[in-house]
Amino acid sequence: MTAALRLAACQFSSSADWAANLDRIGADARTAADRGAQVAVFPEAAMGRFGSAAAAAGQPLDGPFADGVRAVAEQTGLLIVAGMFTPCGDGRVHNTLLVTGAGVETRYDKIHLFDAFGSRESDTVAPGDALVTVDAFGTTFGLATCFDLRFAAQFTELGRRGAEVLLVPASWGEGPGKAEQWDLLVRARATDAQAWLLACDQAWTPLSGTDPLGIGRSACIDPLGGVRARLAAGEGILIADVEPSLAADVRARVPVLAQPGSKDRG
Incomplete structure (x- = not known):
């Protein structure tokens, strides 16, 4: 049986200054580690x-931002997942999750781009094309980003690939019905994968144009869709204890992932 894990969702509003944002990541990571978290x-x-x-220019994965996050992970012993932008070679960037620490070093490039509600993420961001899972602390984690939450097949496939805990950074824009959609989708996607899901949104930021800037409401959801913890709109750190083995128990009792059906990436 996999031991219990303590997860942290570090909800804040990033600025236009990457160095200031790195300082904030360092401070929040140290607080999360002090509170016993293993994953931030x-x-x-x-x-x-x-x-x-x-965001427009991006930085390579061997640039100062990524190297700074790696240093924080090494100092704290945390597995850290943080959103950044990396050059892709066609004048656009990838919307990348850097996943580093605890013996892990990988990336996930957002597959489903936010071409909705008047925004055109694909004008400046190139899509990724591969699902990503990683193993740490005896647990398999699956990665996804924000708008991916609207595509159930991606999460079903992550569950089929053995993900017990899903980590989902987001910058979920404000708008009519958007908070209700967020609350619904994080719960639905956990049940699609029959896995824990930790969603970390940007803290609430006043709407400005069509850029998605955040509503807060970071949450930890169990494999049956139950809300185990949730933040409000403002900045803060959500600490949640999860039992990854519950995913296997739910899958045995309700064998949805074993049913025939599409295994497309979403």
Whole structure:
């Protein structure tokens, strides 16, 4: 049986200054580690908010932002997941999750881009094309980002690939019905994968144009869709204890993932 894990969702509003955002990641990571967390998840666009020069230009994975996050992971012993933007070679960037620490070093490039509600993420961001799972602390984690939450097949496939805990950074824009949709989708996607799901959004930021800037409401959801913990709109750190073995128990009792059906990536 996999031992219990303590997860942290570090909800804050990133600025246009990547160095200031890195300092905030360091401070929140140290607080999370002091509170016993083993995994710390930061929002999508933690390096630089949407619409900023930092987001438009990106940085390579051997650049100062990523190296700074690696140093924080090494200092704290945490597995850290943080959103950043990386050059892709066609004038756009990838919307990338850097996953580092605890013996892990990988990336996930957001597959489903936010071409909705008047926004056109694909104008400046190139999509990824591969699902990603990683193993740490005796647990298999699956990765997804924000708008991916609207695509159930991605989460079903992550569950089929053995993910017991899903880590989902986001920058979920404000708008009519958006909070209700967020609350619904994080619960639905946990049940699709029959896995724990930790979603970390940007803290609430006043709407500005069509850029998705965050509503808060970071949450920890269990494999049956139950809300185990949730933050409000403002900045803060959610600490949640999860039992990864519950995913296997739910899958045995309700064998949805074993049923025939599409195994497309979503």
